[in-house]
Amino acid sequence: xxxxxxxxxxxxxxxxxxxxxxxxxxxxxxxxxxxxxxxxxxxxxxxxxxxxxxxxxxxxxxxxxxxxxxxxxxxxxxxxxxxxxxxxxxxxxxxxxxxxxxxxxxxxxxxxxxxxxxxxxxxxxxxxxxxxxxxxxxx
Amino acid sequence: xxxxxxxxxxxxxxxxxxxxxxxxxxxxxxxxxxxxxxxxxxxxxxxxxxxxxxxxxxxxxxxxxxxxxxxxxxxxxxxxxxxxxxxxxxxxxxxxxxxxxxxxxxxxxxxxxxxxxxxxxxxxxxxxxxxxxxxxxxxxxxxxxxxxxxxxxxxxxxxxxxxxxxxxxxxxxxxxxxxxxxxxxxxxxxxxxxxxxxxxxxxxxxxxxxxxxxxxxxxxxxxxxxxxxxxxxxxxxxxxxxxxxxxxxxxxxxxxxxxxxxxxxxxxxxxxxxxxxxxxxxxxxxxxxxxxxxxxxxxxxxxxxxxxxxxxxxxxxxxxxxxxxxxxxxxxxxxxxxxxxxxxxxxxxxxxxxxxxxxxxxxxxxxxxxxxxxxxxxxxxxxxxxxxxxxxxxxxx
Numbered sequence: 001x002x003x004x005x006x007x008x009x010x011x012x013x014x015x016x017x018x019x020x021x022x023x024x025x026x027x028x029x030x031x032x033x034x035x036x037x038x039x040x041x042x043x044x045x046x047x048x049x050x051x052x053x054x055x056x057x058x059x060x061x062x063x064x065x066x067x068x069x070x071x072x073x074x075x076x077x078x079x080x081x082x083x084x085x086x087x088x089x090x091x092x093x094x095x096x097x098x099x100x101x102x103x104x105x106x107x108x109x110x111x112x113x114x115x116x117x118x119x120x121x122x123x124x125x126x127x128x129x130x131x132x133x134x135x136x137x138x139x
Numbered sequence: 140x141x142x143x144x145x146x147x148x149x150x151x152x153x154x155x156x157x158x159x160x161x162x163x164x165x166x167x168x169x170x171x172x173x174x175x176x177x178x179x180x181x182x183x184x185x186x187x188x189x190x191x192x193x194x195x196x197x198x199x200x201x202x203x204x205x206x207x208x209x210x211x212x213x214x215x216x217x218x219x220x221x222x223x224x225x226x227x228x229x230x231x232x233x234x235x236x237x238x239x240x241x242x243x244x245x246x247x248x249x250x251x252x253x254x255x256x257x258x259x260x261x262x263x264x265x266x267x268x269x270x271x272x273x274x275x276x277x278x279x280x281x282x283x284x285x286x287x288x289x290x291x292x293x294x295x296x297x298x299x300x301x302x303x304x305x306x307x308x309x310x311x312x313x314x315x316x317x318x319x320x321x322x323x324x325x326x327x328x329x330x331x332x333x334x335x336x337x338x339x340x341x342x343x344x345x346x347x348x349x350x351x352x353x354x355x356x357x358x359x360x361x362x363x364x365x366x367x368x369x370x371x372x373x374x375x376x377x378x379x380x381x382x383x384x385x386x387x388x389x390x391x392x393x394x395x396x397x398x399x400x401x402x403x404x405x406x407x408x409x410x411x412x413x414x415x416x417x418x419x420x421x422x423x424x425x426x427x428x429x430x431x432x433x434x435x436x437x438x439x440x441x442x443x444x445x446x447x448x449x450x451x452x453x454x455x456x457x458x459x460x461x462x463x464x465x466x467x468x469x470x471x472x473x474x475x476x477x478x479x480x481x482x483x484x485x486x487x488x489x490x491x492x493x494x495x496x497x498x499x500x501x502x503x504x505x506x507x508x509x510x511x512x513x514x515x516x517x518x519x520x521x522x523x524x525x526x527x528x529x530x531x532x533x534x535x536x
Contacts, residue, residue, distance in 0.1 A: 039397075
């Protein structure tokens with residue numbers, strides 16, 4: 001069955017991020033001048049404005065910063081309710097990287113702010129793309 | 140050479156019918172609103188030398204759309220085929236302060252801000268999968284996660300409840316007082332349904348936890364317009380001028396893709412910045428405000444508005460509401476028209492909070508009139524939870 005939910009249109013600027021996902025790596029830009037992470041990726045560091053940034057592979061571990069259980073939806077998501085949208089705060093610091101994604105593999109009633117979670121990957125060969133979600137961290 | 144430094148006033152307001160579904164074009168509602176507001180001012184379209192379309196259109200089309208800077212191509216021609224001195228482009232939430240500033244500076248004398256939405260659905264939509272393939276969207280768009288505006292505000296509410304101990308019942312109190320005000324506003328969409336209880340809100344179906352249906356604003360049709368004029372013009376208008384005492388705009392991403400931790404910093408973000416600017420320019424304190432209309436797209440928004448506007452401290456918004464301060468007769472009657480929750484939310488309602496303040500300061504509030512209202516404040520915000528803000532402090536002689 002084809003994947004019919006919205007997918008990203010990768011830009012040249014962030015090509016390393018999407019290439020990283022294919023290798024099941026979650027890459028985040030880090031400023032080579034001041035060391036801050038920048039999520040979402042910006043063309044220059046949001047702390048010191050340096051354009052000298054590198055893509056580093058993050059640990060993929062995070063915690064629930066906030067979440068919502070979606071109970072009414074539309075289109076390709078209609079059949080999935082209830083599902084969970086999470087704001088995932090990556091372990092990396094300084095400058096928090098708070099990533100919007102789905103949280104899967106958990107009973108919605110069991111979710112709490114602060115819950116340890118980790119990035120998981122889904123390959124979509126027919127779309128030539130790998131996408132990411134979060135799931136509860138391995139025990 | 141310097142710009143003028145003259146007073147600006149709101150001299151005309153108009154709202155069309157606001158209803159769940161109006162089978163007219165957006166243009167038709169906008170034109171009715173523009174004509175109505177100009178007439179309310181006692182002016183004619185020939186007096187208008189500036190426009191503030193809340194959204195763009197294009198060269199040839201009346202149909203409004205988002206974020207194009209070509210709106211003048213259509214509207215300047217449609218409204219009289221003559222040069223205008225000012226067209227204010229951009230998102231709706233923060234246009235009135237800069238319109239007032241432009242009039243004050245002498246760039247234009249009479250500016251009409253307007254918006255309309257008819258027979259057009261603006262709620263969450265899927266990007267239809269053409270030919271059985273996944274649609275492609277901007278690379279960080281939350282549509283990939285099946286999220287939409289309500290989800291986004293739900294994330295905000297959930298984090299707020301976690302940090303400050305607020306409950307769903309606390310949020311429901313906002314829907315309750317706002318609905319009560321709507322019952323006193325015959326033009327409101329929901330007033331005829333009568334009062335709500337906290338239990339009504341909590342037992343309405345959940346859309347995105349923790350937000351229930353009745354925590355969400357309406358999604359209806361309607362149009363409105365506001366006329367801002369220079370002091371010289373205002374003195375000769377039909378109604379008493381509602382002076383713009385001060386205004387401010389605030390910008391900050393506060394977007395789901397760029398959230399900071401803390402999300403609720405002590406020193407605030409766009410709304411705090413806009414409010415401090417507006418109150419500072421007006422020389423008015425928070426205690427001087429007789430009536431407030433604060434953008435309430437969701438119940439959580441009102442609570443955060445009260446905090447960021449400086450009417451209470453961070454984390455105290457829910458208690459402020461629960462103590463009854465926002466009700467008619469309270470120390471800060473708020474959203475007396477029923478707000479976006481129970482009066483009207485048609486597309487981009489950013490001008491509606493100001494319109495209600497103008498009516499209150501003119502004494503036209505009817506059953507919902509705040510006695511002797513002399514100074515009021517409006518807040519509109521949007522495009523992120525608190526990312527773009529416009530604050531106007533207004534007063535009468």
